[in-house]
Amino acid sequence: MREITYAQAGVEAVAEEMRADPRIFYMSTDPIMPLVKEFGEKRVKATPIAEAALTGISIGAAGSGYRPIMDWRQVTFSFVAMDQIVNQAAKIHYMFGGQRTFPILYRANVGGGTRLAAQHCQCPYSMFMNLSGLKMFLPSTPYDLKGLLKTAIRDNNPVISFESNRLLASKGPVPEEDYAIPLGVADIKRKGSDVTVVAIAWLVHEALAAAEELAKSGISVEVVDPRTLVPLDAEAIRASVRKTGRLVIADEAGPTAGFSAEVAAVVTEDPATFAGLKAPVRRVCALNVPIPYSPQLEDHVFPDRKRIIAGIRDVLDGARPARSA
Amino acid sequence: MREITYAQAGVEAVAEEMRADPRIFYMSTDPIMPLVKEFGEKRVKATPIAEAALTGISIGAAGSGYRPIMDWRQVTFSFVAMDQIVNQAAKIHYMFGGQRTFPILYRANVGGGTRLAAQHCQCPYSMFMNLSGLKMFLPSTPYDLKGLLKTAIRDNNPVISFESNRLLASKGPVPEEDYAIPLGVADIKRKGSDVTVVAIAWLVHEALAAAEELAKSGISVEVVDPRTLVPLDAEAIRASVRKTGRLVIADEAGPTAGFSAEVAAVVTEDPATFAGLKAPVRRVCALNVPIPYSPQLEDHVFPDRKRIIAGIRDVLDGARPARSA
Amino acid sequence: MNLSPDKQREMLRQMLTIRRFEERASADYHAGKIYGVVHCYIGEEAVAVGVCSALETGDQIISTHRGHGHCIAKGADLNRMMAELYGRQGGYCKGKGGSMHIADFGIGMLGANGIVAGGISIVTGAGLAAQMDGNERVAVSFFGDGASNAGPFHECLNIAAAWKLPMLYICENNMYAAQTAAAATHAMPDVAGRAAGYGIPGIVVDGNDIFAVYQAAARAVVRARAGEGPTLIECKTYRWRAHTERVGQPDFRTPGEIESWKAKDPITRLSAQLIAQGSMTDADAKAMDDEVQASIAASVAFAEASPFPTPEQALDDMYAA
Amino acid sequence: MNLSPDKQREMLRQMLTIRRFEERASADYHAGKIYGVVHCYIGEEAVAVGVCSALETGDQIISTHRGHGHCIAKGADLNRMMAELYGRQGGYCKGKGGSMHIADFGIGMLGANGIVAGGISIVTGAGLAAQMDGNERVAVSFFGDGASNAGPFHECLNIAAAWKLPMLYICENNMYAAQTAAAATHAMPDVAGRAAGYGIPGIVVDGNDIFAVYQAAARAVVRARAGEGPTLIECKTYRWRAHTERVGQPDFRTPGEIESWKAKDPITRLSAQLIAQGSMTDADAKAMDDEVQASIAASVAFAEASPFPTPEQALDDMYAA
């Protein structure tokens, strides 16, 4: 199969859907050139730097029959639009009793590794997960990104596509034919039996590398990629943990009230899964600081394959002691 | 001891600190009248409805030697200021290498029960917890609110005081003398031995009512109130769970990537606590929808003492089965 | 201005409907039948009705926390409005929204909104949609003097001006944002003066003179339909009641000021004009009020007959299919 | 305008320092010694230096993502600046900030800022502090044409006008926001025209004429110190280099346009003026450049001698004591 980059997969998904549906249009402070070339400046708009207004404009256009795509670019810039996200987009369908549908795709780049420091290196998707009313995903491969984007553009609700800065240039197989990946379905990126690693985005690749490494010492690691953050495929995660009895969660974001905490909770609150849990769960996340600029500092803050390996070894060693009561 | 309301406790804390330190000033779209009367319109400013700017203005004033208090009023209104919160206030001390201190108190009312529907009934504190760089608390009594506010106003960092709409009119003992409660210290609101309920704000009172009810059937419930959300007193929570072996988390917010998930994670990732856990953890939270207006709907969405009791009974029944491996 | 006597009487009827609807809504709020909060528009009726009288089917509007007037002026169904305030299944939002979130997308009323300035960008999106449709529809944003100091006002006026969107921005300057006087938060008394910075017309009108409002709006509509872009219209007006119906909130306005504005009641004024010009008799006016009162009573009956939502319905409408 | 020859030469030296600093920073960026991103101010030096020359110790400024010029004009230490770009312990932010987050609160430089329009309100808070201090200090916000379309511009100008804050708002209109032309996002060519809406002076100056910039700023400073409130000054200028030094980003500006602005180089212009008026010889100019180059070389040496932070230092400075 041909290989394309993660960034190209994103552009392809949008272009194909725009060809199919004239109600789709695209807004961004700096638009993607191939899209402007193909669809013109009317459908691919270069906007003023006013993300708050544009996020709201996308809601109004959606309620009037269009299917806008608002590209915030770095997730950092979405915070100026947070009122429209939290108070309007997430609630408008419910609050008005389902009068209208609001098909909107928001795109946001996340993650570090770019040496852009605290404001531009952020992984705040968990803040959005805490809301009720928005769907969202964070794919780890070009294939997943394209398939999820297509589903999202066809969805009749606001959906956020978080896309990893670290993966933009990474390549992977993507079929020429049309396909779509449903929201809420995890993908087992590697099968294994000793420990489950739930990982997202770049950490999926780090987890796979860790698994490869540990396979040499006879440790069999299962890597589960939820892909979608909301709705989360809790059952796939639980099934894997019931099988392996051990869970490590790897996330580029900080731990506090994050994706990783949510995964820990959905596992430990399920009686059958909890019963099969042989060791404490383990979060392998960014250190709890804003992201610093200098490479040595930045690399120290973010988790990587080494820390995943350490986390796996911990949960393998720290088997559950005999029940204390 | 004299009893005052939660709302009065907040005003008292601010007034006492403003008397002691002329660098403190207060900004709000609709200021608190007793404060205006005592300190005048220069120190207690009625602002334009421009919370984004005012949140930033408080940062600049803090960096210039003042100790501003910015009252967002409903947390709902803080979302227009989210860029200043996420990208500036939370990061400015770290990002600039600690050049200056930014002593700022942000106040935000949270929670439902007011029949004000989706936009005005929100409990989004977990979104703020996910950030690195902000301290925050959510007290359940007038005593705790006053003591924590005093500490926060004296702190040299941005601190968010989340204050519960449901508790504003509730009364409790507050000494006349000056006192302060350190951030990051949980309070055991009731001692017990069979199950730990970690609860915040209004749910502390619901948990206490549930404990009272269950005591009649011989079930001994320990109610732990972390009071501070960041830094969280994980050790107090773990110690209680190690003692009781069972954990229910009660939170007025939705569960996803929330405070409740964080508590579940800090408990289940700690080897000693995990070892002592006799049953799955249980989250008793709001249903995962925006908050509806009609009383029957709103009351159905929020958790209460009945659901806490059901949650406690679940974790008591669902004792951990024998280890499966 | 070429308003038929029928149309003029209809404008009066709509203002009266807003007035009577809110008198009832506030009474029922204080009686505990309506929950949460009610913000009354009483005294400002000429703005909503004057502007919406210049609109046609297919044009869209958005409102604020003070939304009943805009709903009624755009043609919303009183029964479903009252049922929403009563929190019933038959309400516009099935009881999920209440006074601050009442909407009827079917008639182009994109909702009341609990966030000050929160609706301005949403309705600007409706204006963008109208422009892309190319069907000469317009979109109208109502907002207060308080909202005019918030970021979205600026971002949207600039975008609408740069993109020549078919928009009307209607600032309802009632001189206060909750307890805070506009004089304390605006360096200039006229919000309309900000329009020049965007190269669009900025017009100040007497918001209690329904014909002045209508005329300004009608001109702006012509401009918008012709593809010439947005207009900012500032309507000077006043609310008679407190910011909200919630008790115990301060209101610093002097009785003298309130009385002086009551003397400028837009309803009395139009009614007197219609009688003076022979378009209506005193008896007609009385009959109109009786009819309006009956329609309000009917809406209350409708609301009371509509069941409360079942608790489980809280889970409906989370996502669209 | 009463600028001593010394002061004029100092202004030239500062512009030259910015130019040479950034030539080196971009070269070192492309050589992989500086990370992340660098936004060059080259071509716009007269704005930062012209404005900051009108300020005194104790006055405060804030910058944008394009911050080196403002730092240098306010008197920042080149060594600590370069060390910060190099990501070293000796940098202003101990290597935590980099180009987009360089600051020196000690000299009243409240930081570069990675968020467009993100600094405007922070420095307005410094202006409020100055007003409360009552010590006649002023605060200055630098921001781009792109930032002038964002909400904080409006909110802050209104607040500063209503509260009469001692502020200068300096719009650096370089005709582009990244790849997007200002002409496409502004309905009006002049951002300064928006000032009237707030009842404050709005002034357009040739941003490549350092004396024009200085004069406008000096007047605004007098106004601000006198308690008369803020001024908006729009400086028309141009950046010579691409939006950022990152490779592979499009730049749609024509070579002709770029060349025409290079012909208006503010440095060549001031240097020629100083020589023409006899304040400097060609040899002096050469000597000045040599000195500046030496100071840049010294800053690089300082940066290179400064150790990288240790990984554990990532945990420092999380909270203030």
Ligand SMILES: Cc1ncc(C[n+]2csc(CCOP(=O)(O)OP(=O)(O)O)c2C)c(N)n1
């Ligand atoms: C962003 C935001 N801040 C604060 C509030 C609280 N609030 C509700 S209405 C109001 C005053 C609004 O004044 P104005 O825009 O003039 O409208 P009016 O009530 O006078 O019609 C305020 C401050 C809010 N709803 N949203």
Ligand SMILES: Cc1ncc(C[n+]2csc(CCOP(=O)(O)OP(=O)(O)O)c2C)c(N)n1
């Ligand atoms: C809120 C926000 N949106 C988008 C960006 C990305 N961005 C960085 S600089 C820039 C252009 C800024 O243009 P202008 O304000 O004119 O400043 P200039 O770069 O021309 O100096 C953009 C869009 C950002 N940093 N912040």
Ligand SMILES: [Mg+2]
């Ligand atoms: Mg008002």
Ligand SMILES: [Mg+2]
């Ligand atoms: Mg620019």
